[in-house]
Amino acid sequence: MDPASGFLPAKHNHRRCVEDALKTAEDVCRRRGQRLTEQRRQVLELVWQAHMPMRAYDLLDKLKKVHRAAAPPTIYRALDFLIANGLIHRIESLNAFVGCGDPEHAHAGQFLVCQDCHAVAEMADPGVATLLKKKASQHGFFALRQTVEIFGLCPACAENHGGDHTAMSAAAK
Amino acid sequence: MDPASGFLPAKHNHRRCVEDALKTAEDVCRRRGQRLTEQRRQVLELVWQAHMPMRAYDLLDKLKKVHRAAAPPTIYRALDFLIANGLIHRIESLNAFVGCGDPEHAHAGQFLVCQDCHAVAEMADPGVATLLKKKASQHGFFALRQTVEIFGLCPACAENHGGDHTAMSAAAK
DNA sequence: CACACGATGTTATGATGTTGCAAACGGAGC
DNA sequence: GCTCCGTTTGCAACATCATAACATCGTGTG
Ligand SMILES: [Zn+2]
Ligand SMILES: [Zn+2]
Ligand SMILES: [Zn+2]
Ligand SMILES: [Zn+2]
Numbered sequence: 001m002d003p004a005s006g007f008l009p010a011k012h013n014h015r016r017c018v019e020d021a022l023k024t025a026e027d028v029c030r031r032r033g034q035r036l037t038e039q040r041r042q043v044l045e046l047v048w049q050a051h052m053p054m055r056a057y058d059l060l061d062k063l064k065k066v067h068r069a070a071a072p073p074t075i076y077r078a079l080d081f082l083i084a085n086g087l088i089h090r091i092e093s094l095n096a097f098v099g100c101g102d103p104e105h106a107h108a109g110q111f112l113v114c115q116d117c118h119a120v121a122e123m124a125d126p127g128v129a130t131l132l133k134k135k136a137s138q139h140g141f142f143a144l145r146q147t148v149e150i151f152g153l154c155p156a157c158a159e160n161h162g163g164d165h166t167a168m169s170a171a172a173k
Numbered sequence: 174m175d176p177a178s179g180f181l182p183a184k185h186n187h188r189r190c191v192e193d194a195l196k197t198a199e200d201v202c203r204r205r206g207q208r209l210t211e212q213r214r215q216v217l218e219l220v221w222q223a224h225m226p227m228r229a230y231d232l233l234d235k236l237k238k239v240h241r242a243a244a245p246p247t248i249y250r251a252l253d254f255l256i257a258n259g260l261i262h263r264i265e266s267l268n269a270f271v272g273c274g275d276p277e278h279a280h281a282g283q284f285l286v287c288q289d290c291h292a293v294a295e296m297a298d299p300g301v302a303t304l305l306k307k308k309a310s311q312h313g314f315f316a317l318r319q320t321v322e323i324f325g326l327c328p329a330c331a332e333n334h335g336g337d338h339t340a341m342s343a344a345a346k
Numbered sequence: 347c348a349c350a351c352g353a354t355g356t357t358a359t360g361a362t363g364t365t366g367c368a369a370a371c372g373g374a375g376c
Numbered sequence: 377g378c379t380c381c382g383t384t385t386g387c388a389a390c391a392t393c394a395t396a397a398c399a400t401c402g403t404g405t406g
Contacts, residue, residue: 092265093320112314140328141285147322155313
């Protein structure tokens, strides 16, 4: 099962979940002739450990604990590499990064971001991507890349609000 | 016609286009009991003048020419006000701002951003917004706000590339 | 006028991201 | 092993983006 899709099962074997992601990353990089160096692997691991959108400087702080010399370029280079290889995605509206559960296949992801608990889930719905590309082309626009980020309430947090949609729409202002 | 939708007609009366936008903004604010102060009006005018995504500090530099005391908070406060009233939109992946052609009605916009000339067009396709909300809800997610930004080539720039899609797809990597 | 409230001025600081150059590393070929 | 060369990393400085905190001003209301 793809560990990044959908919101987390209430309890999952997270240690295993991170290990699998790292294993997959190694496979992907080896097949592509890319070097998943120790630094890059560590940054990827930090991103997966959190299972939350992680900001660059938060990652930097954590990385410094195992690597005192780490500096901003250290982290941004690693992030660039991981993004280029589809191992993580950047959430533009948060300036943050999340692991991708399916780095083997290029895809346009759509992200569901909870305003309450900040959890993020990735949909990679080809129908959505196709529709956007088609709508764009109706405006004479040739689409190459998509950023789709949806803010709202995840299942758990919607539940906590009692499913009270009037209250929620008030909160939404 | 909505001046912000679609890419610009080859030549349009831009002076008129800006005037109309400011006029509409005044109407909207008056009806809502919001104060479109001189500073806010000037920032809105600068955004519309450019007809391009404008970054905060670019706007600040321009604003300083008519208002020496302007500082970062000056511009960000004006931008916050304009966004809150739907007069401009923020393009997250560019950290930039564009005018909205339809501030009277709340809407989820989808933005087409040209990688070549940096022009931006806004689609406000309710079908897209509805589909995203529906897809999200299928994942148990209650959607409140959407960010949709599509990168690619605008009609003019696609044309300049000779409509050569093989070359473009190569460039797209 | 007195007051309240929103808007602006001002300084400083925090947060995010990049450039440029030198040194170290690592695989390919000899 | 050794050289060569492209990639990766170290490091310092810089560039860009955004907010905090608090004082002051302006405007409308009673
Ligand atoms: Zn996990
Ligand atoms: Zn949540
Ligand atoms: Zn709009
Ligand atoms: Zn263009």
